[in-house]
Amino acid sequence: MRGSSFRRIAIGVVVIAVIIAVIYGSSAPAPGEGFFGRLWPILNEFALWTAVQLGLIYGFVALGVYLSFRVLDFPDLTVDGSFPLGAAVTAALIVAGVNPWLALLASIAAGGVAGLITAVLSVRFRILHLLASILTMYALFSINIRVMGSSNLSLARQETILTPISALDLGLTAAQTRVVVIGLLLVLTAAALAWLLTSSFGLALRAAGANPRMARAQGISTSRSTYFGMALSNGLVALGGSLFAQTQLFADVTVGSGTIVIGLASVIIGESLLRSRSIWITLAGCVLGSVIYRLVYQWALTKDEICLGFCLEFRPSDLNLIAATIIALALILPRLGAGRGFR
Amino acid sequence: MIRVSGLEVTFGRGTPLEKRALQGIDITLEKGEFVCVIGSNGAGKSTLLSAIAGDVLPTAGRIEIDGIDVSRWPTAKRARLVSRVFQDPLAGSCADLTIEENLALAASRGQRRTLRHAITHGRHEAFRARVAELCLGLENRLKDRMGLLSGGQRQAVSLVMASLAPSSVLLLDEHTAALDPGMAAFVIGVTNQVVVESRLTTLMVTHSMSQALQVGSRTVMLHEGKVLLDVRGEERSRLTVEDLVARFQNVRGGKAIDDDALLMG
Numbered sequence: 001m002r003g004s005s006f007r008r009i010a011i012g013v014v015v016i017a018v019i020i021a022v023i024y025g026s027s028a029p030a031p032g033e034g035f036f037g038r039l040w041p042i043l044n045e046f047a048l049w050t051a052v053q054l055g056l057i058y059g060f061v062a063l064g065v066y067l068s069f070r071v072l073d074f075p076d077l078t079v080d081g082s083f084p085l086g087a088a089v090t091a092a093l094i095v096a097g098v099n100p101w102l103a104l105l106a107s108i109a110a111g112g113v114a115g116l117i118t119a120v121l122s123v124r125f126r127i128l129h130l131l132a133s134i135l136t137m138y139a140l141f142s143i144n145i146r147v148m149g150s151s152n153l154s155l156a157r158q159e160t161i162l163t164p165i166s167a168l169d170l171g172l173t174a175a176q177t178r179v180v181v182i183g184l185l186l187v188l189t190a191a192a193l194a195w196l197l198t199s200s201f202g203l204a205l206r207a208a209g210a211n212p213r214m215a216r217a218q219g220i221s222t223s224r225s226t227y228f229g230m231a232l233s234n235g236l237v238a239l240g241g242s243l244f245a246q247t248q249l250f251a252d253v254t255v256g257s258g259t260i261v262i263g264l265a266s267v268i269i270g271e272s273l274l275r276s277r278s279i280w281i282t283l284a285g286c287v288l289g290s291v292i293y294r295l296v297y298q299w300a301l302t303k304d305e306i307c308l309g310f311c312l313e314f315r316p317s318d319l320n321l322i323a324a325t326i327i328a329l330a331l332i333l334p335r336l337g338a339g340r341g342f343r
Numbered sequence: 344m345i346r347v348s349g350l351e352v353t354f355g356r357g358t359p360l361e362k363r364a365l366q367g368i369d370i371t372l373e374k375g376e377f378v379c380v381i382g383s384n385g386a387g388k389s390t391l392l393s394a395i396a397g398d399v400l401p402t403a404g405r406i407e408i409d410g411i412d413v414s415r416w417p418t419a420k421r422a423r424l425v426s427r428v429f430q431d432p433l434a435g436s437c438a439d440l441t442i443e444e445n446l447a448l449a450a451s452r453g454q455r456r457t458l459r460h461a462i463t464h465g466r467h468e469a470f471r472a473r474v475a476e477l478c479l480g481l482e483n484r485l486k487d488r489m490g491l492l493s494g495g496q497r498q499a500v501s502l503v504m505a506s507l508a509p510s511s512v513l514l515l516d517e518h519t520a521a522l523d524p525g526m527a528a529f530v531i532g533v534t535n536q537v538v539v540e541s542r543l544t545t546l547m548v549t550h551s552m553s554q555a556l557q558v559g560s561r562t563v564m565l566h567e568g569k570v571l572l573d574v575r576g577e578e579r580s581r582l583t584v585e586d587l588v589a590r591f592q593n594v595r596g597g598k599a600i601d602d603d604a605l606l607m608g
Contacts, residue, residue, distance in 0.1 A: 195458075196458065198460055198461060198462075199456075199457065199458045199459055199460055199461055200447065200451050200456040200457050200458070200459060200460075200461045201456045201457060201458050202458075202461070203440070203444055203447055203448055203456075203461040204448065204451070204456045206437070206440065207437050207440070207448050210437040210438070210439055210440065211434070211436070211437045211438075213398075213429075213434060214429075214434060214435055214436060214437060215419075215448075216397075216398075216417075216418040216419045216422070217396065217418065217422060217425075217426075217427045217429075217435070218422055218448050218449055218451075218452045219419050219420075219422030219423055219451075219452045219453045219454075220419055220422075220448075220456075221417075221419045222419070277439075277441065277488065
């Protein structure tokens with residue numbers, strides 16, 4: 001099909017080049033330092049573990065966004081609301097004394113319902129998918145405040161899923177424990193998702209997104225596929241939100257803003273690094289993309305200027321611009337390639 | 344067996360653009376019958392096919408497949424009775440899935456789709472054998488993306504897909520129209536093989552008059568949403584393309600066929 005190898009190479013080169021250029025250009029040019037020397041000492045150990053931990057949490061978001069954007073071909077902005085929904089439900093339940101694992105499951109269910117609402121608005125009532133998801137996301141802002149009773153909730157000194165594990169005294173720092181626990185959960189989730197997507201049922205889900213007309217002719221109900229896929233996608237994102245609350249020890253209605261961009265960036269970075277037809281590798285790519293995005297983000301937070309030949313004052317708030325630019329470039333470049341070769 | 348009675352389909356009812364695509368079609372296909380449907384652009388051929396498949400719901404009338412009234416069933420529900428090959432080679436399969444995955448999708452048509460792995464060893468071997476029958480060498484490319492195949496190869500695989508799961512009706516929507524003549528002839532060959540082997544009741548829409556007379560056992564001509572001609576057996580074998588054209592001009596009040604020279608092919 002249209003220049004798929006060109007597309008792969010183009011995205012990969014751009015993403016990697018941007019990351020390297022920004023890192024290289026902005027690290028202080030110390031005399032006598034080699035090329036790699038300038039690249040490496042970018043994060044201290046604390047920042048590194050924080051970044052990996054957030055990267056893994058947002059790995060769930062990346063899996064969810066992969067499911068909606070890539071598998072179902074459904075651009076879903078609900079995630080900006082279902083991520084804080086997951087955090088809010090978990091925080092509220094834990095504060096109310098509910099077992100943190102139950103709170104986690106409840107968050108997944110809540111996210112699933114949110115996704116289902118978007119899917120019903122879009123499939124059953126024919127509202128444009130993007131608009132349907134924006135409506136749900138918008139409404140979730142109010143819901144999340146209702147759930148928490150206020151716009152934020154602290155989990156300081158509350159029991160979380162990490163409390164009993166930290167008590168085991170495995171010789172790990174708190175940050176490392178979090179990375180191990182979240183990493184394990186993420187690996188299990190990704191494996192379950194990969195298994196699902198390679199089953200007969202999952203193949204039908206992929207067909208419903210890729211070629212709905214063909215899917216219906218093969219007896220697949222595309223509306224039911226969308227309901228299920230959207231519920232699962234937002235359940236995954238809410239799971240990420242729940243883990244966010246349990247590791248960062250707070251929930252806030254504003255933590256969801258930009259979730260979709262982070263998820264999409266992770267998926268795109270992952271695709272450019274590990275492009276494969278294998279679902280297993282693709283899902284691993286999503287997770288890897290999320291961690292890389294977070295590493296770059298964390299590193300950028302430590303910078304106060306970006307030098308690419310000339311120097312610009314840099315603020316953390318500029319990250320939105322950078323992330324949006326990278327995503328836009330990654331989406332534009334393959335089209336340019338396709339336009340040249342065909343038609 | 345397909346029984347269509349009093350079938351009417353009207354698009355955009357009550358609007359200035361109202362189009363009565365089918366205006367009372369009565370046609371019965373016996374089990375195992377292979378019917379070619381021909382007609383000019385806008386005659387209602389594709390609408391008839393879509394109505395049987397479930398993509399278009401009838402405004403009036405009834406559609407029965409194997410004695411079951413399916414008139415109100417959605418496409419997905421009818422899929423356990425109906426298999427299909429589309430005109431556009433890209434429409435009948437998923438370009439981004441492998442040949443094998445496409446076959447697996449089709450093999451589960453009309454059945455419960457479980458959480459078991461879609462491509463088991465047994466299935467893989469069965470697919471290999473079926474695809475090898477095409478003699479296109481595709482049996483060694485089962486893990487290639489469907490999108491890498493040519494139009495003709497995709498149509499051939501689509502026919503295999505159509506015959507993997509049991510069904511009683513095969514609908515072919517000008518499935519050779521997008522192919523070069525050599526490949527079209529090959530795909531027609533595969534079609535005949537599949538229809539005979541699976542004893543399918545087949546409805547094939549075609550644009551080519553010669554194809555309509557040579558392929559299958561019965562020819563139906565549609566015009567402005569009605570059945571104009573329905574021939575089979577000896578009467579059909581005596582018909583020539585010229586006869587068809589003449590009949591066609593008759594109903595048009597002697598006007599020459601102006602809209603598509605393709606009919607002559």
